[in-house]
Amino acid sequence: MESEIIWKMKKSKRGKEQSKNILISFLLRAGLAIAFFYAGISSFLAPTNWIGFVPNFIGAIISKEIFLMSFSGYQILLGIGLLFDYKTFMLSILSSVTLFLIVSGNIMSLELLFRDVAILFMALALISLSYKSKNK
Amino acid sequence: MEIIFVASLIVLAILGIFDSGYLIKKRVKKQPLSCPIDGSCEKVVESEWNAIFFIKNDFLGLFYYALILFLVLYLFFASEKLLFLTKIISGASLLFSLFLVFIQAKIIKEYCFYCLISALINLLIFVNVLFL
Numbered sequence: 001m002e003s004e005i006i007w008k009m010k011k012s013k014r015g016k017e018q019s020k021n022i023l024i025s026f027l028l029r030a031g032l033a034i035a036f037f038y039a040g041i042s043s044f045l046a047p048t049n050w051i052g053f054v055p056n057f058i059g060a061i062i063s064k065e066i067f068l069m070s071f072s073g074y075q076i077l078l079g080i081g082l083l084f085d086y087k088t089f090m091l092s093i094l095s096s097v098t099l100f101l102i103v104s105g106n107i108m109s110l111e112l113l114f115r116d117v118a119i120l121f122m123a124l125a126l127i128s129l130s131y132k133s134k135n136k
Numbered sequence: 137m138e139i140i141f142v143a144s145l146i147v148l149a150i151l152g153i154f155d156s157g158y159l160i161k162k163r164v165k166k167q168p169l170s171c172p173i174d175g176s177c178e179k180v181v182e183s184e185w186n187a188i189f190f191i192k193n194d195f196l197g198l199f200y201y202a203l204i205l206f207l208v209l210y211l212f213f214a215s216e217k218l219l220f221l222t223k224i225i226s227g228a229s230l231l232f233s234l235f236l237v238f239i240q241a242k243i244i245k246e247y248c249f250y251c252l253i254s255a256l257i258n259l260l261i262f263v264n265v266l267f268l
Binding site for chain 2: 045084
């Protein structure tokens, strides 16, 4: 009887912990997805506002406009994947790399991009969270 | 038309489509909802308040977000003729959401996370539409 009560308590504790993790994961994924959606959609609707953030060396390889459009599509797909909770561990690594490249490629505009550093750390938190839950 | 509000509206409409789409998927497949806050999502979505005029609220939500997405794209790319209609629709939807939150708080006495997210999205859509 006593062990049953302890088991139930443990179960409910585990249940609470699990739903807490679900909420944290949802908030991180939704936050990242909103950031990627907004950037992707806005640069698709008004490319002139965003073309300045494309590093010059990319212009030497491919037209900046084409790169921006492709990058918009990539960001929207990334956002969809995160919202769907599809391969979250891999997508959060991809998000971190993407954000790291955005920040390091525009390090001179840090006064505009400093919030991306916070988003990068959100992606890192999601890596740690999804890795942990995978091994549990 | 300010690009910031257009882009925000598109993002919100997409989030709304995901939110209501998730509820529809779980209902159709008869799978339990993973409710991340203290409260019973099941109790709310299976209550007698889950439909209006025989149309399920989740389906109504999906239709509304798809309509907002269409209207915003139309307003941005074609003409601003439908701006007033968009304001009326988003205002009515916000009122309906507030009514459903009231039902959750006072009658069902349980909260559904996804319904609260939807109400928040509707509030943000209305605010953005006002600034268009």
